[in-house]
Amino acid sequence: MRIIHRFLTLTCLTALVGTAAADGLKLGVLQRWKIGGEGSWDYLTFDPSSKHLFVSRSTRVDVLDTGSGKPLGSIRNTQGVHGIALARELNRGYTSNGRANTVTMFDLRTLKTLQEAKVSGRNPDSILYDPVSKNLFTFNGASKDVTVLDATTLAIVATIAVPDKPEFSVTDGRGRIYVNIESDPGQLFVIDSRTLKKQSLWPLPGCDSPSGLALDSIRHRLFSVCDNQVMAITDAVTGKQVARVTIGDGPDAAAYDAKRGMVYSSNGAGTLTVVHQDSADHYTVADTLPTQRSARTMALDPATGKIYLAAAEFGAPPAATPEQPHPRPTPVANSFVILTVGLK
Numbered sequence: 471m472r473i474i475h476r477f478l479t480l481t482c483l484t485a486l487v488g489t490a491a492a493d494g495l496k497l498g499v500l501q502r503w504k505i506g507g508e509g510s511w512d513y514l515t516f517d518p519s520s521k522h523l524f525v526s527r528s529t530r531v532d533v534l535d536t537g538s539g540k541p542l543g544s545i546r547n548t549q550g551v552h553g554i555a556l557a558r559e560l561n562r563g564y565t566s567n568g569r570a571n572t573v574t575m576f577d578l579r580t581l582k583t584l585q586e587a588k589v590s591g592r593n594p595d596s597i598l599y600d601p602v603s604k605n606l607f608t609f610n611g612a613s614k615d616v617t618v619l620d621a622t623t624l625a626i627v628a629t630i631a632v633p634d635k636p637e638f639s640v641t642d643g644r645g646r647i648y649v650n651i652e653s654d655p656g657q658l659f660v661i662d663s664r665t666l667k668k669q670s671l672w673p674l675p676g677c678d679s680p681s682g683l684a685l686d687s688i689r690h691r692l693f694s695v696c697d698n699q700v701m702a703i704t705d706a707v708t709g710k711q712v713a714r715v716t717i718g719d720g721p722d723a724a725a726y727d728a729k730r731g732m733v734y735s736s737n738g739a740g741t742l743t744v745v746h747q748d749s750a751d752h753y754t755v756a757d758t759l760p761t762q763r764s765a766r767t768m769a770l771d772p773a774t775g776k777i778y779l780a781a782a783e784f785g786a787p788p789a790a791t792p793e794q795p796h797p798r799p800t801p802v803a804n805s806f807v808i809l810t811v812g813l814k
Contacts, residue, residue: 497744497759498814500776503539505532506804511780513596513723514769515554520578523769523778524554524563525808531565533581536771536778539808543581548574553597555606557621564621566594566608573597573608575624587624589617596639600647603663609636609649616649618666628666632659638683638723640692642706648683650694656680658692658704672709677702682724684733689750695721695735701745703753712751717743718758722766730775732756738766742777742811761809777811 509528516523522542523534531545531554550569556578557563565574571592575585591610598607599621606619609632616630632651636659639649645664651657656674661667674680677696684693690706695717701724703713720738727734733753735743740763744756765781783805787797 496814497757497811499759499761499809500812500814501539501810503534503808503810505534505539505541505806505808507532507806508803509806510801511782511806512551512767513553514767514778514780515556516769516771516778517556517558517578518772519558521771523808524556525780526551526554526565527806534808536776536810539810545574545576545581545583547583547586550593552595555597555599557599557601557606559601560604560621562621564597564599564606566597568593568595568611573606573619573624585624587619587626589619590626590629591615591617596637596649598639598641598647600641600663601643602641602645603666605663605666607639607647607661607663609639611635616661630661630666630668633657633671637681640683640685642685642687642690646706648685648692648706650674650680650683652679652681654678656694656696656702658694658709660709670709672704673711674702674704675711676700676714681722682735684724684726686726686728686747686750688728691750693724693726693733695724697721701733701735701743701753703751713753715745715753715755717745717755720766723768725768725770725777727770727772727775729772732775734768734770734777736761736766736768736777736779738764740765742768742779759811761811762807765809775812779809779811780806781809782806 512526555564591613593612594608596609606621618628635652637650647661656677658672660670662669679697680694682695692704717735718737718741731747733745742759762781765779783802784799
């Protein structure tokens with residue numbers, strides 16, 4: 471997942487946004503859970519079965535109870551962790567450990583680490599479990615390839631080359647896996663999860679450096695959020711782009727709410743773009759909800775429609791050095807929070 475280098479100052483944190491629903495229901499920021507602790511963050515993953523939220527924190531994954539916001543435990547020693555994948559049918563969870571070039575497998579009930587295994591590439595980022603093949607896929611940013619592992623043994627099954635740095639990925643549960651390719655313009659790479667071969671490579675016109683990706687599996691639509699403040703919507707069968715809408719600055723995650731017909735983009739500048747699905751090929755930006763500067767990643771509870779966002783406060787960047795000519799802003803200690811967004 472991309473690290474956002476720019477953050478804009480917000481003048482307020484307002485819990486108010488109108489959806490496109492005819493009944494006038496409003497979305498807003500409902501809660502701010504002060505989590506604190508050290509470490510940056512990346513992906514958030516929501517488990518619909520346990521109602522737990524998995525939060526990557528640089529060297530560990532923190533697990534929260536979404537009913538209370540209280541911590542339940544951590545998966546430790548996940549160096550440079552990016553993503554978390556869940557396989558409920560196997561009672562297993564997995565993390566992609568970017569600095570260690572490994573995958574960690576853990577027990578979903580106890581959170582106990584069961585195994586750690588090397589991947590075939592470098593800097594595993596996005597990670598997903600595919601129920602059709604019962605394989606685990608890591609999308610490796612530095613080596614520009616995909617490692618396929620047996621989800622039970624973590625044995626490497628295959629390595630698939632991709633044309634550039636892979637970003638977010640989704641599976642349709644029918645044998646197709648899609649991943650955004652971070653190029654200018656962007657691309658969508660399609661993998662046949664049964665043969666473990668490239669199936670297609672589709673262009674994303676008007677979309678620079680796509681990161682977040684979501685899927686409407688009923689209407690077969692893919693939603694890519696792009697660096698140039700665009701959400702590109704693609705037919706997941708033909709690869710044809712059917713629409714583009716304007717979103718906020720610094721997008722890094724997308725989510726599709728099938729129950730309510732909404733698509734979301736979480737933007738590092740401090741907004742959540744709310745897009746209404748008018749039809750399969752027509753979309754309207756319903757509103758923009760102020761969240762918090764740096765709230766660029768999210769997870770969706772599909773049952774309640776609640777959205778969970780991660781953010782922190784940032785201080786001034788450290789002085790530039792020859793090794794780091796453009797240093798990132800420094801997170802303020804213990805300022806890490808989870809925001810919950812829902813109907814007010």
